[in-house]
Amino acid sequence: MSGGGRPPGGGDDEGGMGSAFSGLTTRGRSFLAAGIAAAGCSVVLGQTDLLRVGLLLAVLPIVCVLVLYRTRYRVAGSRRLSPARVPAGSEARVHLRIDNVSRLPTGLLMLQDRVPYVLGPRPRFVLDRIEPGGRREVSYRVRSDLRGRYSLGPLQLRLTDPFGMCELARGFSAYDTLTVVPRVEPLPAVRLAGEAAGYGDGRNRSLALAGEDDVIPRGYRHGDDLRRVHWRSTARYGELMVRREEQPQRAHCTVLLDTRAVAHIGAGPDSAFEWAVSGAASAAVHLLERGYAVRLLTDTGSSIPGPDGVGGYPGSSLESADTAGMLLDTLAVVDHSDGESLSSAYDVLRGGSEGLLVAFLGDLDEEQAAIVARMRQRGGAAVAFVLDNTAWTRGVWPADPDGLQARLRLLREAGWTALLVGPGVPLAHLWRHTDARGGNRADAGPAPTASTTGMS
Incomplete structure (x- = not known):
């Protein structure tokens, strides 16, 4: 899977400013509520210093939201399954890669991939600041005892500010499919009852063993042996025809x-x-x-x-x-x-x-x-x-x-x-x-x- 697009916090991302403020964490909401309460108390009590404290508490989470929302950068995400088809009861490894394709470094990123519950817990990773043009790679394992076809993805990214006031989430649209096939048990080589000699290994039926009327000819090609010319078909089609080479027919x-x-x-x-x-x-x-x-x-x-x-x-x-x-x-x-x-x-x-x-x-x-x-x-x-x-x-x-x-x-x-x-x-x-x-x-x-x- 690969996907790219405007990262969390892009100014024209879907949801607008309302979605950005909805990303306030518990800490951010607490600071905002405390600031509003302090400002209200300062008006009632006539305390100017308390108003300054209240404004500071309220402005800090708002500034964090605005900075995250207006920060523009682009990241690309990719996923690779190893292997993409795995027997039931065996493990597969999923490799995730995040590339920063913008000119700005990213902040702290939290990466999450969606997986069905039968494959295990939902993997989550914390990625450090990614420099411009840099990349980060992580991996996790999945396993299922139930055969089936399972969708992995899409990837989700969460961006946070240094103070932990706000988290903005965006996701990629692409996903991959992991196929869990039935267990295949190795079987001994036996000659099955009623089977002809040779048990199917290399059993060939040659057109050369067929009757003259059963031969399927083809057109003459440069270098064909003239001894394989089929004269009856040549007369019928009006061009030089030769017998086909022996063609094996599988059991x-x-x-x-x-x-x-x-x-x-x-x-x-x-x-x-x-x-x-x-x-x-x-x-x-x-x-x-x-x-x-x-x-x-x-x-x-x-x-x-x-x-x-x-x-x-x-x-x-x-x-x-x-x-x-x-x-x-x-x-x-x-x-x-x-x-x-x-x-x-x-x-x-x-x-x-x-x-x-x-x-x-x-x-x-x-x-x-x-x-x-x-x-x-x-x-x-x-x-x-x-x-x-x-x-x-x-x-x-x-x-x-x-x-x-x-x-x-x-x-x-x-x-x-x-x-x-x-x-x-x-x-x-x-x-x-x-x-x-x-x-x-x-x-x-x-x-x-x-x-x-x-x-x-």
């Missing part, structure tokens, strides 16, 4: 996040919904690092990144770092939806191509479990993490073993690798159980440090 993955309010119980950083959001972020980043083209899909049918027209798959033309940033920014502000069904997400998946599907689901009834079972594409791998929300709120796992196992069985019969998630289970612990070489587990309970593991 596709869809991360499905169930945000239905009816499927999640509880709130806060330790709730089941926050675990699902963090899990979706971790899976997306992990698969991007392995070379997948990843998109995020919610139960409402919204897809991030949006379609880009390349191969009909969202995000296939974006760099992994750009896609990861886009997904994390989206997950930073994702909230519960009002929907009660996963049918919108099913409609999106039904019209898509084969690819890996990783789903983070809340409570499922029989109808929703049947919809999820039909989401798996033929020949594609599908992994579902089903949260037992009742267990998260009651602290007992599993809360409803018969009903949950019946719905998990329905998913497994449709080809899903379905894992039941209880409270306190790290995603890395569950991710290992998706390894095709280890077999399909029935469920995964609390972490190994808990009293029971619940593995079968």
